[in-house]
Amino acid sequence: MLIPNQIKILRQYFYPSLGGILGGISVSTHFWLLFMPISLFILWKGSKRRISNFCWGFFFILISHSWLYDLHPLTWLGFSWLASLIISTLILLFCAFLGGILVYLWGWLVEIILWKEDVFKMKILSLAVKVFFLSLTWGLGELILSQTPFFWIGLGESLIPGDIYLAGLARWIGASGLCVLQILIGFWIFYIQGRWERKLYFKKIFLLGLLVFIFLHLFGGLKTPIKRNYEYPVAIWQTNIPTREKLKINDQFIEEKLSIAQKYAISNKAKLLVAPEGTLSNNFYFSKAIKVNTLSGGFRNSNNELRSSLLGFQIGDKSFTSFIDKNRLVPIGEKIPRFLDSFSKGLSAVGGIQPGSDSRFFDPKFTPPLAVAICYEISDGLEIRKAINSGAKLIITAANLDPYPAKLYNQFLSLARLRSIENKKNNLLVSNTGPSGLVQDDGKIIKLLDYDVEKNEIVFPNFSSEKTFYTKFGDKPILFLFILFLGLNFFWKIN
Known part of the structure; x- marks a missing residue:
């Protein structure tokens, strides 16, 4: 039987680290549908503990960017074998640490906005406003990072090849929109599990979310054929x-x-x-x-x-x-x-x-x-x-x-x-x-x-x-929604 201290260690360190590892594995693999929703569920589950957020972000980047280690050996550039090993390892660890810090900061925002009261007893409208804002914050964060040299791949791109149909929504909402969508899916699983654990009614929320999930796949899979040109080899x-x-x-x-x-x-x-x-x-x-x-x-x-x-x-x-x-x-x-x-x-x-x-x-x-x-x-x-x-x-x-x-x-x-x-x-x-x-x-x-x-x-x-909705309008809809939900969170009290 686990003692309280062991349970605390599991909650603060092991589970969020496991969540980050699952998320890292799912990036650009066929395991998205199996691993990423579970990973994001674990992220939300531990979001009230800042160290948990850091662990999730650290291990997510450590696994998804583990190819950085393959810089080693750099002996062909004049480095010694040991120096090459140290440089490659430090680059990977630095990137993982930076990822941990960014998720830590996001978790700090979650703590301020969401965890002031019992999430599972909050009114749905008020809860939705807060969760959408937090999800949009993550999506906007990836959008900003994508304009810097310190970005390679994030949640937005992780849907391919694991879920090509849901990724089809990118023609409307782009990578940042896909990122927001995945964060919301993670919260939906977390919320259902939390209500079930507390013996609160959850069936309607589960069925509604499932219907939305299916609809998004159908909508993402829709496409209009374009005239192909086979005359340009x-x-x-x-x-x-x-x-x-x-x-x-x-x-x-x-x-x-x-x-x-x-x-x-x-x-x-x-x-x-x-x-x-x-x-x-x-x-x-x-x-x-x-x-x-x-x-x-x-x-x-x-x-x-x-x-x-x-x-x-x-x-x-x-x-x-x-x-x-x-x-x-x-x-x-x-x-x-x-x-x-x-x-x-x-x-x-x-x-x-x-x-x-x-x-x-x-x-x-x-x-x-x-x-x-x-x-x-x-x-x-x-x-x-x-x-x-x-x-x-x-x-x-x-x-x-x-x-x-x-x-x-x-x-x-x-x-x-x-x-x-x-x-x-x-x-x-x-x-x-x-x-x-x-x-x-x-x-x-x-x-x-x-x-x-x-x-x-x-x-x-x-x-x-031809141009898609995203090509024409880019991330303006995401920015508009972010500003809207920012205002709703801080300047309008929802009863």
Whole structure:
């Protein structure tokens, strides 16, 4: 039999830690329907205890971002094996600690607003106003974080691939709306369990919530077909060149490989060839003119600064004639403080690089206008949405995820699929080691190449001018609701 002190430890530390672990596992896996609602139920259950909130957030990030450990070993960058282990571990622990602090602060707000009285005896209208405000606060928090370099994947993106039908609501409410929805689902389970435990009537609330849950799935699964264009074949080249080996590869080797990819593209009547992030070295110059219109990841100099870019080559070019620079850079990994320039290269093969314009709209003239995400930028749905509102008809995502494990590939794919759903646009993926392929406008995968192999493939992306409700209005409805419920909570007493 457990003694009171052991029960206290379970409630404050073990259960919330378990909840965070379940939530972390469910991010970008097929276990969302099984794990995430339970995880969020545990979050609400322990929300009156601040240390419980910290534990949930710490372990959620620790598990969902555990791929950060795979930075190790960094010996190829000159670090010792031990220093590499310490650096990789500290980066992961720092991110987990930051996640714990953020959930701790949210829990503090829950304590102030919700736990002043008995939640289970509160009037439904008053309770709904408080819970909606708290859920919107979390959603708005993820929205704000998504505009900073310190964000990769959150609750909003965690629905894919676990619940693609509920994720379909993103075309209306975006990732932040999906985040709010999941927090509300967690509270619904918590509230039902609490009333059942206290022998209070709960059947109506359970049935109503279940009906709403089913309706949301049906509504999210509805889609209107768009006219597809199969007349624009695109060749993608998954290079499969490990980052650790790039320093040993010369330009001639890359040009020979790219020549093979061009021949494949021409033989299949492709109108465009796309290669992943970082394929070409700084200001790469071809010895022979390009034979097919090409978009390739590479590097360029601008005002004595190195930029990572997607470079455009028209037929007949030997050097790029159009480009879009990467804007969102990985902290430490790509962008390092200037005062450290003389001491460190950063945790990448090329050293520190500088950001370009924040606009993701790219019109190379030899293709229809594009919305471009270079690797880490796929986590920023706002800029992609802006590019589509500027006239982009297709999303192109170029990346290099080596040396990270399949967990990161899956999360990257989840982000890419959600961006497609939000804007009803095909997403053409080209990555060094994967994922590479084509995502449909409803988030379903049309084509996906095997990971960790070199491969040339033809896909048929659809160029569309259609816009979703989310594309047109973005997160304005979420912001409006936040302001509304903020006012109801603090300036209007509900009887």
